[in-house]
Amino acid sequence: MVKRLFIPGSQWIYFKIYTGEQTADNILIENVMPFIHTLYNEGVIMGSFFVRYSDPLFHLRLRLYVDKLESYATIFSNLLVFLEPCLNNGSIFRIMCDTYNRELERYGNELIKYVEEIFCIDSWSILSLLSILQKYDEDLREYERWNLSLLLIDDLLNVFDFDGKSKKQYLCMLSEQLKLEHGFINHKFTKQLNDKYRTNKSNVWRTMDRENSVVYIKYSDILNRRKNDLEEITKKLNKEELQWISDYSLSSLIHMTMNRFFKSKNRLHEMVIYFFLYKYYDSYLARFEI
Structure with a gap:
């Protein structure tokens, strides 16, 4: 059976990064991209993707596929390095960890x-x-x-x-x-x-x-x-x-x-x-x- 829900602690970790529409590109390039690149280089994640979304507040949704669940500590330590400065300077005002709910109806269980x-x-x-x-x-x-x-x-x-x-x-x-x-x-x-x-x-x-x-x-x-x-x-x-x-x-x-x-x-x-x-x-x- 294809798994639909991934809660924090499972193989897909899901962050919501709240920022402004006009600052999002800077956050993606200067903070999210090096964050992801570091995790790839360290062999911590096998995949990652993002989308822009509003609920109604605008934010970036970042999903990471974790190779080994014991690597969560590495992910969060790098999160602090690359994204905490943005919280401190106000370019990001909230980061949340949430449940990834796969859109199986849209994309198909097997696909x-x-x-x-x-x-x-x-x-x-x-x-x-x-x-x-x-x-x-x-x-x-x-x-x-x-x-x-x-x-x-x-x-x-x-x-x-x-x-x-x-x-x-x-x-x-x-x-x-x-x-x-x-x-x-x-x-x-x-x-x-x-x-x-x-x-x-x-x-x-x-x-x-x-x-x-x-x-x-x-x-x-x-x-x-x-x-x-x-x-x-x-x-x-x-x-x-x-x-x-x-x-x-x-x-x-x-x-x-x-x-x-x-x-x-x-x-x-x-x-x-x-x-x-x-x-x-x-x-x-x-x-x-x-």
């Missing part, structure tokens, strides 16, 4: 362990990207964050063997779902989205042309490692399992990537990004008559 592996790969890749983006000024950082989000989603679709037509149909569906979620279904808003895409069309095409894409080439080591590691996971799955994830869980995997990558207003960013990708795939198919 949850593979989904968690995907989350771990994705989380480290996002942290690696954020650590580079953080060096830039705000305008360049957000410009590249948007461009990278296109590539991150495209790679996930490639990993699950989507062809051009499937990508177009899937992103059309996701885009329409989020427009409905936000109540943006009238002609006026659709025109605004189309106008926004036309303004950014040349940039989208430059980004997606991987052979010449400045953004892709700049971050190719991280992007390619992520894609290769994700492909190693999909190799463990049979055809039916891959299809199940594509049908029922892939939209959640994409959403979680965007959740990790954007500081705030994730769903609004997703809606526009999905629409841009849909328009790109549609134009690409028409241009090359695929």
Whole structure:
């Protein structure tokens, strides 16, 4: 029987780190990332992933897969080293340890362990990207964050063997779902989205042309490692399992990537990004008559 609940003291340890939306990237890069890296290097954990969440207070949810339960003391001693200074300076105002309740209905009883592996790969890749983006000024950082989000989603679709037509149909569906979620279904808003895409069309095409894409080439080591590691996971799955994830869980995997990558207003960013990708795939198919 697949285990659903992991209380503190079991193999998954779950921290809630309460901070601000605008300070979260700094906390992730300067404190959480070295904390995780140290635990990996010491052989204490076998995996880790994070998400941004509000309940209603904004916080980071960090989950660590513990190799040996006797290593808990090492985890908490490192937690003090890397995160207590943030409590002292006020950039973090609370850290809680909680029960990890696996979303078995969303991801499947037999597939949850593979989904968690995907989350771990994705989380480290996002942290690696954020650590580079953080060096830039705000305008360049957000410009590249948007461009990278296109590539991150495209790679996930490639990993699950989507062809051009499937990508177009899937992103059309996701885009329409989020427009409905936000109540943006009238002609006026659709025109605004189309106008926004036309303004950014040349940039989208430059980004997606991987052979010449400045953004892709700049971050190719991280992007390619992520894609290769994700492909190693999909190799463990049979055809039916891959299809199940594509049908029922892939939209959640994409959403979680965007959740990790954007500081705030994730769903609004997703809606526009999905629409841009849909328009790109549609134009690409028409241009090359695929």
